[in-house]
Amino acid sequence: MLVTQDKTQRIDRPLLAWNGFRAFRVARRAYEDAAQTQCSFYLEPVDGLPLPAFKPGQFLTFSLLFAAKGAAARKLIRCYSLSERPTPDQYRVTIKRALAPSEPAGLPAGAASSYFHEHVHAGSTLQIGAPSGRFHLNAESDTPVVLIAGGIGITPMMCMLRWCAQHQPQRVVHLFYGVRNSAEHAFKAVLEEMALKQAQLRLHTVYSKPLTEDGQGQDYQHTGYVDLALLKKTLRHIEHEFYICGPAAMMACLVPDLAAWGVASGDIHFEAFGPAMVSLPADVTQVQGQPVSAPISVHFQRSGRTLSWSGQQSNLLDFAESHGIQVESGCRSGSCGSCVSTLVYGTVGYDRSPDFDLAPGQCLLCVGKPLEALALDA
Template structure:
């Protein structure tokens, strides 16, 4: 338990953290990678270059400081962080490295504002947070290892099949080299892929599982980001998968994780609304396929925004599902007009996934909403749904970055 004095000191740092948070976190990551390069493979360098991890950490630090006297309010954030850490195989022994560099960064960035009392208070507060995270992460590790087919750490998988889904997205069907059964993941979850880098290290990426559970394989559907550099935004691993790895090659995969998944027992009587932007369709196609099997009478609306038909993945699959299931209503929205002036079908439009498009598509009654896509798409959808008065507990999404950035748009 933190003392009242410690809580008061930590809360008093909120204004300065709000003002200098990103400066602090940029300094922190630079310092840690310099002093402890062994932890660099745990961090997505694409997100580092884009500033997303710095923003996310700054937001998390501010939220922790503001709620230091009410940690229960941070429950969803703790779960998100814990799931990400387990996916990347972060362990208890890594936290002292983070703590040492964080406290040093506070001292170096805040200067005179980082008094001995402030550093001591933040050291105690960090210790409490570590205990919370390590306890939850230990429980998740145990759950994964005890699940039928589960495993600890990374496991070798063989690429059994590659299937082109669009001009930029290819699916990879992965089967365990040891031939053992796979765990029953939750639709919407992801796996972590670890691959070697030219410098002899490794790098990791999270990819949503895009197939239903229980298929005897894992399927990830990866958008190609043209790059040959392991430090370039999102490019190295996708380029490796698309252009170098072939059927029969092996990669390392960690067990499924993630707090974004279909919750079949959460108001199954309500309609299900799935909103996808671009490659954000990957977790939602898994959710859709499973929901159609487990709740065959549940009304489902799926809206998929894409640049054009050639860039859209899984259109034929969704069309077939719509033909087979009368409870599924789908709509495609494209940025670009149809090529050569070709006519589009009734469920296809050109434009934005905006209020004008969604108004006639969304159900009038309470529904459960799941959405995923690029950041501009996410902020737009979040704004539209909250403006419609949809309760926060009905909104399910995965968003990388500070929650405030989503809510501010």
């Protein structure tokens, strides 16, 4: 719910987020890379009322209703990080087209991202949930920041960079950005211009497969991948706050590597854009209670099924689906709240606190595991 109806009050009065979904119109769209795989969408509220601020690094949740050719309409929930610092008039997200896997042949390309790239244009209307998420810059600190982005993981970092440029221009910010080559190097000109203007911004661009025309020292600084060796060589010490967002494989390596280097768990912040297995030292994880040994009985009340959890699935959503129980889902990483279920009895544990704020008695199936016999309203 908004607290003000009057645009002139926007500076004096704080604005609150809204509940549920709000209609936005796409003001314009623009590709951010030469290969045209990553497209920014500029979004303005249809009601014309000012937008609440958000924390740099947070995301929006989209409720999409569309039909593929010849198929029935279906609803998809997807999250996209805000890629520009907050303004009262407009939000921006940047979406990478998720291509079909190279094998096995015949699998479809990403449903929501293809829809955005092919069908969402200036004037399109979208239903959007308010900014949320726990992956955001610590604005109270002036400790040097290390932003580590892999591919489309650059989006929350763009927001953090723009926010720092405006609010903390004295704060040292390193951006380690791993990308294949100049074709997929998003925001290239913008980043280069920012680095020219801001003495405190240090760019470390890493190409894994440079094109023959890509110049080391011009287009990029390093060849290979962003790894601990590069971080140690460049940063020299651990007195930094680390923010990481990228493919599952990158996160699964870098997060434990940083912890092993001695970086305090509270200084390692990360977000995966989907299911990711990241192992952390015990003090970073937040499993609530100790799991009893499998098998554990899980009762799905609405489906009328009682199943035995063997501990092999990584979460209750996979577990339900593998037994043919249909549960609504979106991000599958604890962000959007689509898979929320009422816990009739029992306890569900999480390896990390989910992004989505749970009400008492609720649990998230996509990141939850049973800690004892339980019953779910699903």
